[in-house]
Amino acid sequence: MAHEHKLEIFRGLWKFKSNTQKIWGVLVFLTFVTAIEVVLGIYKPEVLMGQVLGMKGLNWIFIFLTIVKAYYITWDFMHMRDETKALRRMVVWTGVFLICYLVFILLQEGGYIESVYSDGFIKHDF
Amino acid sequence: MNTTVATTGTEGKTWGGGSQPLKASYGKMMMWFFIVSDALTFSAFLAAYGFSRFKFIDSWPIADEVFTHVPFFHGNYPMIYVAFMTFILIMSSVTMVLAVDAGHHMKQKAVTWYMFLTVIGGLIFVGSQAWEWNTFIKGEYGAVQTKGGNILQFGEYVDVDGEQKFKRVAVADFVKGGHGERTQHQSKNGIWYVSEGILPEYTVEEVYNGLAAHENVLVRNQILNEEGEKTVLSREESLKQIKDNGTLVVHGANLKVNEYGSPLFADFFFFITGFHGFHVFSGVVINIIIFFNVILGTYEKRKNYEMVEKVGLYWHFVDLVWVFVFTFFYLV
Numbered sequence A: 001m002a003h004e005h006k007l008e009i010f011r012g013l014w015k016f017k018s019n020t021q022k023i024w025g026v027l028v029f030l031t032f033v034t035a036i037e038v039v040l041g042i043y044k045p046e047v048l049m050g051q052v053l054g055m056k057g058l059n060w061i062f063i064f065l066t067i068v069k070a071y072y073i074t075w076d077f078m079h080m081r082d083e084t085k086a087l088r089r090m091v092v093w094t095g096v097f098l099i100c101y102l103v104f105i106l107l108q109e110g111g112y113i114e115s116v117y118s119d120g121f122i123k124h125d126f
Numbered sequence B: 001m002n003t004t005v006a007t008t009g010t011e012g013k014t015w016g017g018g019s020q021p022l023k024a025s026y027g028k029m030m031m032w033f034f035i036v037s038d039a040l041t042f043s044a045f046l047a048a049y050g051f052s053r054f055k056f057i058d059s060w061p062i063a064d065e066v067f068t069h070v071p072f073f074h075g076n077y078p079m080i081y082v083a084f085m086t087f088i089l090i091m092s093s094v095t096m097v098l099a100v101d102a103g104h105h106m107k108q109k110a111v112t113w114y115m116f117l118t119v120i121g122g123l124i125f126v127g128s129q130a131w132e133w134n135t136f137i138k139g140e141y142g143a144v145q146t147k148g149g150n151i152l153q154f155g156e157y158v159d160v161d162g163e164q165k166f167k168r169v170a171v172a173d174f175v176k177g178g179h180g181e182r183t184q185h186q187s188k189n190g191i192w193y194v195s196e197g198i199l200p201e202y203t204v205e206e207v208y209n210g211l212a213a214h215e216n217v218l219v220r221n222q223i224l225n226e227e228g229e230k231t232v233l234s235r236e237e238s239l240k241q242i243k244d245n246g247t248l249v250v251h252g253a254n255l256k257v258n259e260y261g262s263p264l265f266a267d268f269f270f271f272i273t274g275f276h277g278f279h280v281f282s283g284v285v286i287n288i289i290i291f292f293n294v295i296l297g298t299y300e301k302r303k304n305y306e307m308v309e310k311v312g313l314y315w316h317f318v319d320l321v322w323v324f325v326f327t328f329f330y331l332v
Helices: A019-043 A057-077 A085-119 B026-055 B080-104 B108-138 B204-213 B235-245 B263-296 B298-302 B306-331
Strands: B143-146 B151-160 B163-168 B218-224 B230-232 B246-250
Touching: A019 A057, A019 B080, A019 B306, A057 B080, A057 B306, A085 B026, B026 B263, B026 B306, B080 B108, B080 B306, B108 B263, B108 B298, B108 B306, B143 B235, B151 B235, B204 B235, B204 B246, B218 B235, B235 B246, B263 B298, B263 B306, B298 B306
Parallel strands: none
Antiparallel strands: B143 B151, B143 B246, B151 B163, B151 B218, B218 B230
């Protein structure tokens, strides 16, 4: 059975000799990212606590790092890297598009209700 | 026999049958379908959590103050235990992908061992989850719920390295329980269908008396101030709030009350981590089935280990979801 794996991550920056080695490499990377998250979560550096786009800067960093982790889990553990481009796009874009839409709608509405609570009963009087 | 089968001239062509669309087998493709739909389910739950959180953005509980325990250790260690749980789950993902890899090389022994380790990792994770729930349900300090459903917690200022820091105080540490004025109503004492839940350890009256007797204890409410900390009330305001608004002494969290703040926080915590925990549990069960199939040589006979790969996809997905739950419940 021929199972070919693409044996490089970070766009070829890090190359591996075998699939097993790549798996351990990805584990090292994921552990490293989690460690960064935990350290940032415990110490909460003052510099990163400013508001960026309606949220603390630190929260955006957390979300970014989470997506990075999700990418490597899907690409290397679930072997998405070795699937055809079409399958990859079908799975990823369906999810990304619907989730972005849902999250935007719900958070927008949540923020609106919060402003109604804090500013009085009417926020926009149409 | 050959003569009875019509040849259509499409053999070997794309639509001639027998070819795999997207070069993925049927089983794997269906697993991806399931994963996409399950991912949408989980993101709907997390988005709903975000909705409620944005709604109460200035009074939401601080996760670092809620999940501070590590088994067998006393003290305040936020994040450490969940980080450990995350690592365990990623580790079991690694053993799973190693099992898949060993399957590609038809190494039955190696697949068996890796599947075994994956199951163990899953069990450690589910166990940790149960422990986390237990700690959360039991609670730590106790609090008073107001008429409006808000939570008032207690604490005092202590000197830490020359700095005044607010340290939480447990209700039991400054309140003397009287007991006796009321016993729990059970169905056996009256009409069979009327009963009530466990009575709180203390009445609000007792808490007020305790607070009045301890000069140093202050109340803090749910409102987050500019530094992102809960607002601590003055001594007079503390007494006034408990006297005027306190209705119930709560300890721990359940679906109705939550000593850490908004009950919604507890509801979403139980629902989302519960739903994820259930996925892990079913993953462990499926992994055990596959484990025995590997031992019995089912896949040796079949001459391929694709089943391990399909279950592996599910198992990695569970890990993937946890990465997001971890971020949105414990970090953000």
